Amino acid sequence: MLSPAVPGVHGMASSISARTSARHTLSVSPLSSVRSAQTSQLAIRAANPLFPCAKLSQARAVVAAPMKVSKHPSSSCLANRQPSKEVLETWRSADAVCFDVDSTVCLDEGIDELADFCGAGQAVAEWTTKAMTGTVPFEEALAARISLIKPSLSQVQDCLEKRPPRISPGIADLIKTLIANNTEVFLVSGGFRQMIEPVAFELGIPTENIIANRLLFGTSGEYAGFDTTEPTSRSGGKAVAVQQIRQDRGYKTLVMIGDGATDLEAWQPGGADLFICYAGVQMREAVAAKADWTVFEFQELISELPQLNTSQ
Numbered sequence: 001m002l003s004p005a006v007p008g009v010h011g012m013a014s015s016i017s018a019r020t021s022a023r024h025t026l027s028v029s030p031l032s033s034v035r036s037a038q039t040s041q042l043a044i045r046a047a048n049p050l051f052p053c054a055k056l057s058q059a060r061a062v063v064a065a066p067m068k069v070s071k072h073p074s075s076s077c078l079a080n081r082q083p084s085k086e087v088l089e090t091w092r093s094a095d096a097v098c099f100d101v102d103s104t105v106c107l108d109e110g111i112d113e114l115a116d117f118c119g120a121g122q123a124v125a126e127w128t129t130k131a132m133t134g135t136v137p138f139e140e141a142l143a144a145r146i147s148l149i150k151p152s153l154s155q156v157q158d159c160l161e162k163r164p165p166r167i168s169p170g171i172a173d174l175i176k177t178l179i180a181n182n183t184e185v186f187l188v189s190g191g192f193r194q195m196i197e198p199v200a201f202e203l204g205i206p207t208e209n210i211i212a213n214r215l216l217f218g219t220s221g222e223y224a225g226f227d228t229t230e231p232t233s234r235s236g237g238k239a240v241a242v243q244q245i246r247q248d249r250g251y252k253t254l255v256m257i258g259d260g261a262t263d264l265e266a267w268q269p270g271g272a273d274l275f276i277c278y279a280g281v282q283m284r285e286a287v288a289a290k291a292d293w294t295v296f297e298f299q300e301l302i303s304e305l306p307q308l309n310t311s312q
Contacts, residue, residue: 100258134261170298
């Protein structure tokens with residue numbers, strides 16, 4: 001079952017800096033009996049998706065500056081660097097595109113950033129590598145990583161204020177182009193919703209189009225676990241989420257874009273028709289080799305779409 005919708009934000013400011021001065025309040029709502037057997041635990045949700053980004057550090061921009069993408073030495077050997085006619089036709093006809101977030105939409109792995117901020121960076125990064133290469137079940141890696149961090153609500157807020165997510169170069173233009181072509185955009189992530197909502201808001205993606213895990217906190221903001229009922233908390237969860245999106249919305253053609261083994265899993269009957277490996281941040285050779293198309297810059301995808309007016 002997909003994540004419950006979080007109240008959306010209508011309209012966007014032209015610049016993230018224009019909306020970083022105001023503090024945003026939090027609302028606390030109890031978990032339903034379906035979500036948790038412990039009635040004392042509460043899910044802390046943001047009344048506004050930007051609640052963690054009320055203050056942005058000057059040292060680190062929310063929107064990444066253009067960077068030079070260094071291609072992996074073995075990238076020239078990939079047979080899928082040049083898409084086939086069939087792949088291009090599928091890409092151009094897609095009525096929905098699902099993006100991974102960490103190391104795809106964003107330059108960083110969100111859980112690694114949170115871990116580093118909380119002093120558990122190295123141990124958690126090792127588990128992240130195992131999860132993304134598929135060497136251990138995703139649910140095992142997720143549980144191990146979050147147990148090493150056990151972040152409080154205030155730590156999550158502080159992390160996102162002091163280390164706001166860095167958006168990958170070109171992703172904003174790609175999403176604008178997709179939306180201009182009436183293609184629905186989703187974020188499907190094994191990361192945490194609390195860290196993804198500000199990114200979605202910045203990119204103009206409705207919060208109901210986010211499928212991700214959810215951190216749980218107690219009444220005083222202490223860490224209380226994570227929602228294990230979310231499909232993305234388990235191995236094969238992205239495939240389930242993408243299949244559910246397709247079933248619920250009735251999409252004819254759906255594309256998955258990401259960098260990891262969990263993204264590749266979404267490419268199956270009833271799920272994604274096309275898997276595009278984005279290797280501009282992390283080059284995972286085993287994943288790239290199995291993709292329909294491997295790209296290192298989002299401009300490669302933009303150039304193959306109809307160019308409509310995206311200035312609005």
